[in-house]
Amino acid sequence: MRNNLENLERLGALLKNGVITEEEFNSQKSKLLGSSTKSLSDNLFGLNENSYCFLIHISVLLGFVHFLLGLVVPIVLWTLNRENNPTIDQHGRNVLNWIFSFALYMLIGLIIIFPMNNFMHLPFSFSFNLNSLPSLFTGFFPITILMILNIIFILIGSLKASTGKLWKYPLSIQFFRKPVLPDTLPKD
Template sequence: MTYTTESEARQWATFLHLSLLAGLLLPGAGFILPIILWQLKKDELPGIDAHGKVVVNWLISALIYGAVGGLLVFVLIGFPLLAILGLVSLIFPIIGAIKANEGVLWRYPLSLRIFS
């Protein structure tokens, strides 16, 4: 692997993790953009496929946790659960991006392993 390819792969992996935060600027972009980036670059750059699976696993996990939290709002425990989910949905992509920039694949805690 050449230095340029490794550097480029790290850069795209960083973008992939940070793309989860795109939903803060444009509703829905945090779901669509990571999947598009993953699909465009997974065959071109080594390691991107693994990062893409981690990101999509977190997307699916967060949707499931959000649905459960939404249902639990009726018994009031859903409010703190949704607040915690919102916080970790902000923190995990940032940590993932930092680790990706260092060349490390970081699996998000609490993430269901749907794609492996």
Template sequence: MKYEDLKILDELREKGSISEEEYQREKERILNDPGNSFSNAGKKPLFGLEENTYLMLMHLTQFAGAIVPLAGFIIPILMWTTNKDTNANVDKHGKNILNAMISYAIYAVVFCITVIGIPLAALLGVAYTIFMVIAAVKGNNGEYWKYPFTIQFIK
């Protein structure tokens, strides 16, 4: 569709209907249009969402476990598995999320086994919450941020 717009624009310039300045301005507008396939290369919509929004939601859906038990574990995994083959960033962030969830679950269990570890487990929960928010913001900005202290179970 953009090629058609550029062709029409070129014809208008050749006929003298628009000036060279108008041609360049309109060409720039067409090429930089947010709906243009050139500007969205590599940013395929995922379930109707832009990539960065989808990545942010993958991180934030971990909070769903506070409302529905295990939802905070299942939803991000479903989001990852349904799009990991079509989008490299979803695969990268999904592996990061899964590794973090497993790692922090192990840390929580180890901390809770000891009496002195219960305050550490609470502190771990607060830290993980902060890490989820940081990862979500970074994902929304198109950046990758690895959760601290994660063990790489899935590479």
């Protein structure tokens, strides 16, 4: 994108100085603008930016088919276009931050369940008795709430992305932050 802008500026300077004609300028300009539009739409699989961001968000639900699909597909969609499109980069970072936060919260919930079962000497069956009540509330209840929140957050993020809005998932830890470029660092 940046190269096309620089090339257009050079073409404008050449036209202004009389080095090229108006026809040559328009021809080169249409080639530059045509190639950037073509490459961007090819990278987005023919989708517009909002639909592609929607796809990144909603692909997390593939984790209900197989947990690796819910991780791999959003990562692939994000890495394909994060360099070319800052909006896709932001949405991809938000989605990955939520995926890794969700995995961490699930791990904590599972850690809470297993030691509690060992500590209380409870049988590892899911039949209901009063002895298993502490285990239900310490692990299974938060995991159930977390699963429901996961679905709700993904749907909200997908709907916001389809309208062109960026929505940060609540409760997500910022594992992937936007890197600070040397040009944007404060000067001493």
